[in-house]
Each structure stands twice: as structure tokens, then as C-alpha cells.
Amino acid sequence: MKKVYSLIFLLLFTGAAFAQKQGIEQAYVDRLIKTLSADDMQGRKTFEPSSEKAADFIAKEFKAIGLKTLPGLSGYKQTFTVNRIKPGTPEVKINDQAVDPGKVFIITDQPGLQWQKSGGAAIDVVSIGAQDSYSQKMGELMKAHKNTLVLINPAHQDIFTKYRNYFGKGNTSLASTAAEQGSLVVVLHETAEPASYQVKVTNQVQTSQISNVVGIIPGKKQKDEKVVFSAHYDHIGILKPVDGDSIANGADDDASGTTAVITLAKHFKKQKAPARSLIFVAFTAEEIGGYGSQYFSKQLDPEKVVAMFNIEMIGKPSKFGKNTAWITGYEKSDFGKILQKNLDGTQFTFHADPYPDQDLFYRSDNATLARLGVPAHSISTDEIDIDKRYHSVDDEYDSLDIANMTQVIRAIAQSASSIVAGKDTPSRVNAAALR
């Protein structure tokens, strides 16, 4: 008898550690994620009506919770304009010889380009030789945002073709930053230093409006200091059918994180008013380049954001077992240590990202704010190295462990408590040291 009693006591007690996590109930979590990952959401692809449908659902939930809207906005949608560029067929001449358009791709947000050696605009010419690292050099060029003609040694043909297949479909840019961007014209060619060149191309530019969904709980004491809880609601839409299923439901990626953000909003709204202001944001366009978080980051002062909890793929237990999660960029600030300290005495543990080779810190929306110095990290449980469902039609509701996911959300709420209350302030990320 005694053992049973103590067991019951233990269950009650461990339940009690999370009992004050009001609003974080499994049935609620279940309803949200089921809705967001249902087939009628059609994979929530940016620019598709299904993405708008998901945004409307999130806004409706924010309203039901009673979140405030951002100052200056009439609703929860933070709508902005992006330019989608579909490159035309490029006419390129190197040393007066026409280049096969199949050996050219262009990364640009301009309606047209017209370059020639001795022309007006200052164009850099860079070559990537047979011995150079293609990925590293291209990475640097894409970050530099300068008008550049890039000559790729034919030794890199295979990787060149992969890039061409990707960028040939076109690219997207925030309308507000168009002027900051330079264009890259990338040519597979044996010449490293051309005596002359000409580039001419006319591109199709389409302007579209897309939306983040944002709600806030104003802080009581340190109102200006903001804590952001985020996830991306977009996914990758429709893929090639596998066994008759073509919908990439994105249940884990990232309906799970979006569900967490809504549930955390409900939880914190039920608590007494927080010391700091809390911002809950569901980002659009993460999968196609992180445009939602880029726009969001330009609408606020990053110095005033004390922490960002970005939640990515928490639907399945982590490699450390149930009641665990891990944090990307653990060593880049003391955010993770603070979270873990707030979990002391619970059955929950947070770990450092166990997949450093995967570069996950840079692969989600947190990186955009981290580059502005914000202690912005992603919290995840995904076994990304072996997750065969990732970005496939099998990332479905049925594959998730909703009970464990609910616990993860409770743990995030608990782990954030001292930051929300204004008692802990994570150290800033050293933006200069980031890629």
C-alpha cells in the first residue's frame, strides 16, 4: 500500500511542477496541430491560398486568446511585399563569344541587367578555379550582395548544375531591401580573366503580399523589453505523389512549433501580466529563404529584444528521450543555461544541439535576429540526421507524439519564466562572429 501511495504522491507531485502551466492542455495542442497539418491546408506553401488559410486560422486563435495587435496594425497579420523574379534567357558574351544560356544562371532582384566591360556600373569579376571551394566562394559572394560576374571553372560542373536548377526557377526578395541587393551572373567558363564581357537579360518581376501573424501581451514593468516566441507556419506544399499522397503536411515542420507559439500565448495570457512584453509570431516564407523573419526584424529595435524562443519541430521525442529538447547555438549566449536552470527540479532537461554539423542555428528564423545581436535560438526535438519524414509527404500528424509535445511546450513555458518576469537577461549574441 505504501508504495502505491508514494507512487501516487510522486505522480501528483511531478504533475504539480507543471500544474501552474495553465492553458497548456493536450486536447488544445491536439486540436491546433491537427488543424494546421490537415490535408485541406495543402502543405501551407508561401504564395498559395492554403498559406493564407493557415494565417487566418492562427489570427483567429490569437483573437480568441485575447492578444493585442502590434501598434500600427489593425489586425494580427503583418503584411509585406516581396518581389518574385523569374529570370529571362540571358545573353552573355565572354571575349566576344556567345555563351550557351544553359551555362549561365542569375541571382537578381532587378527587372533587367545590362553589363559590359568598360560600361558604367562597377561590376566585379570573380573566378572560382578548379582548386577553389565552390560552396565557400559562392556563399561569400551571395552574402556580399555586390554586382558580380562569376566565372566557374568547368571542373565544378556538377555543383554548378545543381545551383542552376535551383536558381533558374527564380528567387524572391523583400521589396523594401531591393536597393541593397546586388546581382550575381554566374557563368560556367574556362576563362578566369576575360578581356571583355557582355551581359543582357530581361526578367519577369511579380509583386506579392504575404503575412506573418503577430500578437502581443504588453509587459507591466519593462514594457519596452520584448521576449519573442516564434515558429514558421509555412511549409513546402505539394510534392510528387508517393503511394497516392502528394501533400507535404508539415506536421512536425513546423505546425508543431506554430502550435507551441499559440499555446504559449494562451498560457501567458492566463498568468498575471508579465514584466516584459511578449511577442508571439508565426512567420511566413521560412522555407523559401526566411523572408517573414527578415521583414519582422526590420519592424522593431533588435536592442530591445531580450530573447527569442524559436520553436522548430518538437513533435517527436528527441534522441535524448522523452521530456527532453535541445537548443541551437547553445554556446553563443547563456540563453540555454538560463532555460535549463529554470527547469531544475522538473523531470525535463534541455541539451545543447547534438547535430553541430547540420548548421541548424543558421537554418531557421532565429539566425536573422541573432545576426542583429539578439539571443535568438531554436528549440527542437527532431532527430534530423535520421528523420526520413523531414520535407516529405510523410511528415504527418499520425507520426507525432502529442503527449510528449505538450510536455515540451510546458517545459518551454517554465524555462522562459525568469526571462518573462524580467529577472534574467540572456547575454547578447556576438553578431560579428556569425556567418
Ligand SMILES: [Zn+2]
Ligand atoms: Zn522548419
